[in-house]
Amino acid sequence: MSFRELSSSEISDRAGKINSILEDLSIKRLDSAELGEKAKILEEIYSSKYRHGYEGILDVIRNIEKTHSSGGNQSASEEDQEMDSLFFLTTNLDDLKEHIRIGSYSVDTFNGIVRLSDHVKLEIHRLRDLQEQDYQKEQMTRTIKELLAKSENLASEVKIAQNNSEKLQMHMVxxxxxxxxxxxxxSGGMNLLSGSISISGDSNLxxxxxxxxxxxxxxxxxxxxxxxxxxSIIHPVICDKEEGHSQKGIFNSKLLIAFNGLMMSLLAADVVIMICL
Structure with a gap:
């Protein structure tokens, strides 16, 4: 039995019909009557020794995922919607293959649906591998960015520590x-004081x-x-704006003024006594 050669437009038309059937199979689980309608269309498509192409199946599966992830049940997660659509697709293909096998369809139709089912399952597995690779790349890129950010922070902290270390060395010196x-x-003051006292030992008090x-x-x-x-090197003196004085202790300006005032008073009193005597 001879078959006529298909034109390029007929091949393109049949490829479009197969893509449309795949999209229909991904929507819901088909009953027997619906499987019969699809089988008749496939009987017509696979006539004249037609063999479907393999180059566009992956794009069809991606489009199915994209379409069903943006529509349908909005309460379901995107992953659940995609898994459901591909589950319907593979299940309906298996049912359609069995329907054609037990029905009165040509061998070419059965061989065509077998090849189509196997190819769809292969492309689904391939798509999952590509998605997993993309996910791992994204994770790796995110990890690299985080490590780069941490390394920049560590470099900044190391630079600050080096500056502090240099300042500390200068302060220690x-x-x-x-x-x-x-x-x-x-020691010099004590020597001067003892010498002065020894020199003035014969003088009056x-x-x-x-x-x-x-x-x-x-x-x-x-x-x-x-x-x-x-x-001032270890801890700079902080002025209290509300109270109007510096830190308390020996370096309190009021205490220094009071001490020097007391000593000057004693010195002045001593001078007055010496003059009076």
């Missing part, structure tokens, strides 16, 4: 130098008091200045 100056000032008070004023203010320099 300054503090050690000031401590050495305090020790030298204290007013002269001794004058020398001691004067040396005490100079030594106290010098040591207070040096310790204040250390404190």
């Amino acid at each position: 300054a503090i050690l130098g000031i401590f050495a100056a305090i020790v030298m000032a204290f 007013c002269n001794v008091v004058f020398v001691v008070v004067l040396c005490g004023i100079i030594l106290f203010n010098l040591i207070a200045f040096l310790i204040g320099s250390i404190m």
